[in-house]
Amino acid sequence: MNAKRLIRPISFAAYFIAAFLLFFFLRLPYDRIKTRIESEVRQRTSLDLSIGRISPRVVNRFRLTDVSLSNRSGQVLLESPSLTASISMLNLLRGVVALDLDAKAYGGELLASAKIGRNQRQFELHASDLDLARYSLFSATGINLGGKLGGSFDMTGDSGALKAQVKGMTSRGLTIKGFPVPDLDFDRCWLDANIRGGRLSLKKLELEGKELNINCGGDIALGDRGGMNLLFRLKPSERLNHEQAGILSLFKTRDADGFYQFGLGGTLSEPALRL
Numbered sequence: 001m002n003a004k005r006l007i008r009p010i011s012f013a014a015y016f017i018a019a020f021l022l023f024f025f026l027r028l029p030y031d032r033i034k035t036r037i038e039s040e041v042r043q044r045t046s047l048d049l050s051i052g053r054i055s056p057r058v059v060n061r062f063r064l065t066d067v068s069l070s071n072r073s074g075q076v077l078l079e080s081p082s083l084t085a086s087i088s089m090l091n092l093l094r095g096v097v098a099l100d101l102d103a104k105a106y107g108g109e110l111l112a113s114a115k116i117g118r119n120q121r122q123f124e125l126h127a128s129d130l131d132l133a134r135y136s137l138f139s140a141t142g143i144n145l146g147g148k149l150g151g152s153f154d155m156t157g158d159s160g161a162l163k164a165q166v167k168g169m170t171s172r173g174l175t176i177k178g179f180p181v182p183d184l185d186f187d188r189c190w191l192d193a194n195i196r197g198g199r200l201s202l203k204k205l206e207l208e209g210k211e212l213n214i215n216c217g218g219d220i221a222l223g224d225r226g227g228m229n230l231l232f233r234l235k236p237s238e239r240l241n242h243e244q245a246g247i248l249s250l251f252k253t254r255d256a257d258g259f260y261q262f263g264l265g266g267t268l269s270e271p272a273l274r275l
């Protein structure tokens with residue numbers, strides 16, 4: 001009997017709480033929130049964020065449309081026509097910002113989650129079926145690549161791991177230091193790297209194709225002025241070896257397995273080739 005008496009007032013209370021929350025989120029000044037988010041990103045990072053519109057879905061879910069992230073020189077790093085964001089209210093009460101993102105991008109999907117608190121910083125990213133040919137930064141810099149990219153990236157504090165794979169990768173009309181590179185097709189490409197203290201270490205970078213196989217190892221200090229020390233190994237097919245004999249003759253080292261070797265030093269903004 002006592003339980004039945006409680007049901008009615010609890011139902012009314014739940015209804016009014018739900019109605020209040022719905023009214024509250026519908027009445028939020030989303031234009032001002034959008035402007036504030038864009039301003040915070042610009043002030044706290046070296047990036048510019050542009051959001052077309054923010055609209056509510058449920059209490060803790062929001063949709064962002066026409067999202068664009070670019071650097072200060074105007075190069076677009078990421079575009080998404082539609083992005084759904086979810087914020088954990090329970091974590092907010094504990095002083096932790098926990099955010100989940102689900103974005104459509106370049107014909108594929110990006111899933112990201114971040115958790116930032118006083119003593120923790122975690123970030124995860126998962127990508128699937130991203131079409132490299134639709135990535136505007138490549139075409140803007142004269143790089144014509146194709147293929148479908150998938151992989152994951154996770155970061156805790158200053159340590160992280162990156163794994164990626166590209167299926168059906170193609171390269172067209174590429175030039176390096178003024179030298180034209182023949183059009184290439186790779187069946188599969190793998191990347192496996194660790195990040196620690198601002199330095200990326202390549203555990204595995206392999207490109208496997210019928211005409212050319214490429215391996216690379218080494219490390220890179222992240223940032224435009226960060227130094228790098230990479231060793232590349234190239235194994236061309238007999239046809240490519242014959243057609244590109246002039247260029248391949250520049251490489252001084254060739255191992256017993258038929259791989260030409262060269263190093264890459266300098267910085268990311270000013271790489272230096274070591275033959």
